[in-house]
Amino acid sequence: KNEVEQSPQNLTAQEGEFITINCSYSVGISALHWLQQHPGGGIVSLFMLSSGKKKHGRLIATINIQEKHSSLHITASHPRDSAVYICAVSNNDMRFGAGTRLTVKP
Amino acid sequence: GAGVSQSPRYKVAKRGQDVALRCDPISGHVSLFWYQQALGQGPEFLTYFQNEAQLDKSGLPSDRFFAERPEGSVSTLKIQRTQQEDSAVYLCASSWGTYQETQYFGPGTRLLVL
Numbered sequence: 001k002n003e004v005e006q007s008p009q010n011l012t013a014q015e016g017e018f019i020t021i022n023c024s025y026s027v028g029i030s031a032l033h034w035l036q037q038h039p040g041g042g043i044v045s046l047f048m049l050s051s052g053k054k055k056h057g058r059l060i061a062t063i064n065i066q067e068k069h070s071s072l073h074i075t076a077s078h079p080r081d082s083a084v085y086i087c088a089v090s091n092n093d094m095r096f097g098a099g100t101r102l103t104v105k106p
Numbered sequence: 107g108a109g110v111s112q113s114p115r116y117k118v119a120k121r122g123q124d125v126a127l128r129c130d131p132i133s134g135h136v137s138l139f140w141y142q143q144a145l146g147q148g149p150e151f152l153t154y155f156q157n158e159a160q161l162d163k164s165g166l167p168s169d170r171f172f173a174e175r176p177e178g179s180v181s182t183l184k185i186q187r188t189q190q191e192d193s194a195v196y197l198c199a200s201s202w203g204t205y206q207e208t209q210y211f212g213p214g215t216r217l218l219v220l
Contacts, residue, residue: 004148031206043149043197043211088147090205093162095138098147 001026006087006097013104019074021100023087034061034072036087077104110212113199117186118218124204127183127215131200141197188219
């Protein structure tokens with residue numbers, strides 16, 4: 001079993017839909033990261049959080065330390081949100097989930 | 107300001123050939139990380155530098171993999187006697203601090219070993 005599990009693996013949505021991507025982890029962490037990877041490989045860090053909730057524009061990330069679970073929400077999704085979203089956890093190293101491939105159709 | 111850059115962006119190598127992948131981190135970033143990302147998978151940790159010191163190389167898959175950062179800025183990942191299973195995207199990231207800081211990723215080098 002991977003130490004960082006994401007669901008779903010693939011997600012297709014219509015433009016405007018509310019999207020949730022989930023991440024569960026089984027190791028102790030000091031921080032959890034949500035990353036966005038566009039075709040061609042470039043990775044952008046969206047959030048780094050260790051408790052509670054963070055919001056940036058249409059993106060919201062939450063974490064529940066007790067349940068070892070985090071969610072990434074996208075409100076009013078748009079085709080340009082189409083990308084792979086990766087959850088990663090850090091402590092003395094960095095461990096990544098396999099990613100969730102999101103496709104938002106117009 | 108410039109972000110993290112990597113070169114080459116694409117590399118095709120014949121099995122058995124040696125390759126060298128370069129990473130230019132953001133100026134002033136103390137930490138530098140190398141990751142390997144197989145097709146359809148998340149990145150996997152290879153090695154970590156703090157300035158010129160290689161503090162963790164536990165993720166390097168074999169002794170054919172070698173990384174250096176001699177002056178604490180530019181880093182090179184070298185793969186000797188490449189094998190087909192080395193085909194992957196090699197990502198470099200840098201940050202001001204350790205794993206508790208935001209990492210800034212380069213575009214990656216896509217390596218294909220034939």
